[in-house]
Amino acid sequence: MSPSFSALPSGHQTMLLAHRAMVTDLARITKAASRLAETPDPARAAALSSYIDRVHALIVHHHEGEDEFLWPRLRSLGGDENAIALLTAEHHELDKFLVEWNRLAGQLRTDNSVAAELARVTMDLDERLVAHAGDEEAELTDRLAPVLDKAVWKDFEKHMRTTAPLWTLRFMPAWLLMVAAPDELGGIPALPIARLFHGWLARVQSAALD
Structure with a gap:
């Protein structure tokens, strides 16, 4: 049986919340892009393009952190090679979709005709990211669990x-707070900052997604 959320190291909790924030936003972005395809709105398109740029950067940084630090560390500790190879391969596959997704989001600023394609690519990316997050979360509590301890997570x-860009220091904590349950606040780094910028992020999301 998997350990409860609160029993996990804080870094593991943060990862689970990050996965949840990603897929929550991708579903909302799909709907927002679909609405733009039906009803063009230059201000909304610019806000959505900017928001996607931020979420894209967060996902890329998340994957880079695993590929450049976490997987090599687990490999050096004798972590299951098949599990690491699976997750690495899924990152490589996702990278292709992330590049196209970000390209279309950039175009949206000046060309609303890409909105429908952006919605389709976002939906596809969402499905693939949901599957990857499921695989990753399962491996971290199964084949990779023997070499994961609090020191690795710390x-x-x-x-x-x-390694995070400076702008994420106010965005990321609030982003995680948006999807955290009351008993999951231990997974939010810099919780006071998250609460401070919660309203600001809600306004940014409303301009782009609602």
Whole structure:
């Protein structure tokens, strides 16, 4: 049986919330792009394009942190090679869709005709990311669990903090708070900052997604 959320190391909790935030946003972005395809709105298109740029950067940073730090660390500790190879391969496949997704989002600023294609690509990316997140979460509590301990998670948290773009320091905590249940706040880094910028992020999301 998998451990409860609150029993997991804080870095593991943060990862689960990040996965949830990603797929929650992708579903909302799909709907927003579909609405733009039906009813063009230059201001909404610009806001959505900017928001996608941020979410894209967060997903890429998340995957880079795993590929460049977490998987090599687990491999050095004797982690299951098949599990690591599976998750690495899924990242490579997702990268192709992330590049196309971000390209279309950039075009949306000046060409609303790409909105329908953006909605389709976002839906496809959402399905693939849901599947990948499921695989990753299962492997972390199964084949990779023997080499995952609090020290690894703490080092991973530090790596993610030190490599994150500065703008994420106010965006990321609030982004996680948006999807966290009341008993999941332990997974939110810098919780006071998350609460401080919660309203700001809600306004940014409303301009882009609602």
